[in-house]
Amino acid sequence: MRLLAAGLLLLAPLCAAFYLPGLAPVSFCDDDKESEGCKSLIELFVNRLDSVESVLPYEYDAFDFCQDKEEKRPSENLGQVLFGERIASSPYKFTFKKQETCKKVCTRSYDPENSADKSKLAFLKKGMQLNYQHHWIIDNMPVTWCYDVEDGQKFCNPGFPIGCFVTPDGRVKDACVINSEFNKKNTFYLFNHVDITIMYHSGKDENWPGARLVMARLRPQSYKHTDENNLSCEGPPMEIPGEFTNKLNLIYTYSVTFEEKNNIKWASRWDYILESMPHTNIQWFSIMNSLVIVLFLSGMVAMIILRTLHKDIARYNQIDSSQLHWKAELTEDLCNAIHPFTSEDAQEEFGWKLVHGDVFRPPRKGMLLSVFLGQGTQIFIMTFITLFLACLGFLSPANRGALMTCAVVLWVLLGTPAGYVSARMYKTFRGEKWKTNVLLTALLCPGIVFADFFIMNLILWVKGSSAAIPFGTLVAILAMWFGISVPLTFIGAYFGFKEKPIEHPVRTNQIPRQIPEQSFFTKPLPGIIMGGILPFGCIFIQLFFILNSIWSHQMYYMFGFLFLVFIILLITCSEATVLLCYFHLCAEDYHWWWRSFLTSSFTAVYLFIYAVHYFFSKLQITGTASTILYFGYTMIMVLIFFLFTGTIGFFACFWFVSKIYSVVKVD
Known part of the structure; x- marks a missing residue:
């Protein structure tokens, strides 16, 4: 019932000091210090994918991405169901303060002789062509993608694209403008790698055990991995030709780093998302x-x-x-x-x-x-x-x-x-x-x-x-x-x-x-x-x-x-x-x-x-x-x-x- 919402999208800055978070705070500790009130596992949840070029959102599972073998779905309230939010667990799981570099998540293979593979890849291409966006969640916070815009300002988007497309006439669409290597005509470029940065408040001078997450950002990348046993996350981008004639392997990877940010209070951790929205001053x-x-x-x-x-x-x-x-x-x-x-x-x-x-x-x-x-x-x-x-x-x-x-x-x-x-x-x-x-x-x-x-x-x-x-x-x-x-x-x-x-x-x-x-x-x-x-x-x-x-x-x-x-x-x-x-x-x-x-x-x-x-x-x-x-x-x-x-x-x-x-x- 997106309906009532349309007539109702409403209120907060006048009462910013009275902000009540949606979930109770969660504390995180090193792997060897884990306890009942402090855990080390950080789970990344995925939400529906949507696009500014289509009113039709799709679940994460509708696309052939890496999926969690033991998928969990948090309970959804009536508003989430009516808005079409579909939150599920993902295979992206991290250990607090443990750095990872170019870690493999899964591999997806496509054979042009297989009709099911052709259908899956065609749907993935359609998602890139219509600029569908991922929406990831860590500790109830949107994982944002920040990039530079005009006048040296930075814009943070609570989503990032599946990929981008260069038209047969050479017109570069959407996110393809961020990389000069995305220039081949009638080609799709898949963002199959993400660099994730998780920032936390260490709990110093606070009365809670462990640390609390205050910010999560990522940067989508496209890499053509040739050897899944020897991943380097370097080299040319992952190209998907407009004409699907040869077998194709897509390897999904990620890197994760942790940064201490004690100047950001947990109660105001959403401020970085709000302050970076476009046209705020206007x-x-x-x-x-x-x-x-x-x-x-x-x-x-x-x-x-x-x-x-x-x-x-x-x-x-x-x-x-x-x-x-x-x-x-x-x-x-x-x-x-x-x-x-x-x-x-x-x-x-x-x-x-x-x-x-x-x-x-x-x-x-x-x-x-x-x-x-x-x-x-x-x-x-x-x-x-x-x-x-x-x-x-x-x-x-x-x-x-x-x-x-x-x-x-x-x-x-x-x-x-x-x-x-x-x-x-x-x-x-x-x-x-x-x-x-x-x-x-x-x-x-x-x-x-x-x-x-x-x-x-x-x-x-x-x-x-x-x-x-x-x-x-x-x-x-x-x-x-x-x-x-x-x-x-x-x-x-x-x-x-x-x-x-x-x-x-x-x-x-x-x-x-x-x-x-x-x-x-x-x-x-x-x-x-x-x-x-x-x-x-x-x-x-x-x-x-x-x-x-x-x-x-x-x-x-x-x-x-x-x-x-x-x-x-x-x-x-x-x-x-x-x-x-x-x-x-x-x-x-x-x-x-x-x-x-x-x-x-x-x-x-x-x-x-x-x-x-x-x-x-x-x-x-x-x-x-x-x-x-x-x-x-x-x-x-x-x-x-x-x-x-x-x-x-x-x-x-x-x-x-x-x-x-x-x-x-x-x-």
């Missing part, structure tokens, strides 16, 4: 710049609303006080009939006051609106709690899969507020089909998400991807949905229908008032389109980095700033919706229910447009399956964002309208 500057702009615009919107509305209420109350002695004696219909002649100036200047008898008229399609509001409330609470926990460090990158697990579990447990809000609003809209309302609240939006996700999962299953969710997990998700979320929604709906309808400050006329001709800017569609611009403006910079973390496999860690942007988004959605709602009421257009929801939820449309732009301008994804998967998951993210922002805008506008019509007493 991201900080862009976030601050965006924050200043959004705060300025939000302040301007608030000032316009408060000053203008205060002026309207004060002047209208002044008019009311001079006419109160005879207005109280007139019926409402008679008052409406003579009002244009007795207070013509007030009608022109205070248009929002003239629609008091229609402003709370129930909207069309109130059933659907109430269902959207219930689901939006559920998503809002889930997002807020998830972000807050992530800000405290409980959902840090070290705790793999915790973010997704937390989001899914919270969504399941928050069925009660969804049912309550939906039922309460539907009753306020004077709806009577309460059974339909409850069923739609529990099934409509989750059903759309699950159907989309199920189709995406079928594509992943057909392609043999590791991201395909096992059947047992699908059954577990359905059990959580129907066994926990649906009953909780029914309970919430029961209490919602039991409550009295929300009382409005003014009565609704029996005969709807005619809406005058509207200008272009006060018509529904232009207002809705304009309303989504300001909220989108405060998130698009963060959205770029979130999409990078999802589709370009970069690590996202700016959770604290994301939480701040989340709060700004709430304020901006609320203020933009209230401002446009006020303008429409001033134009005597009282159809604000749906418009208030759609004004802020139109931000999701801009999000989709940006995702399309990102796909064509930033990504290198190829293939029909990957394209379908990208837009399938994007549509889930857009739906979640649509419900979330629409609900925020609606309730802000609902509060605003109720407030202004209760301040000016109209009977």
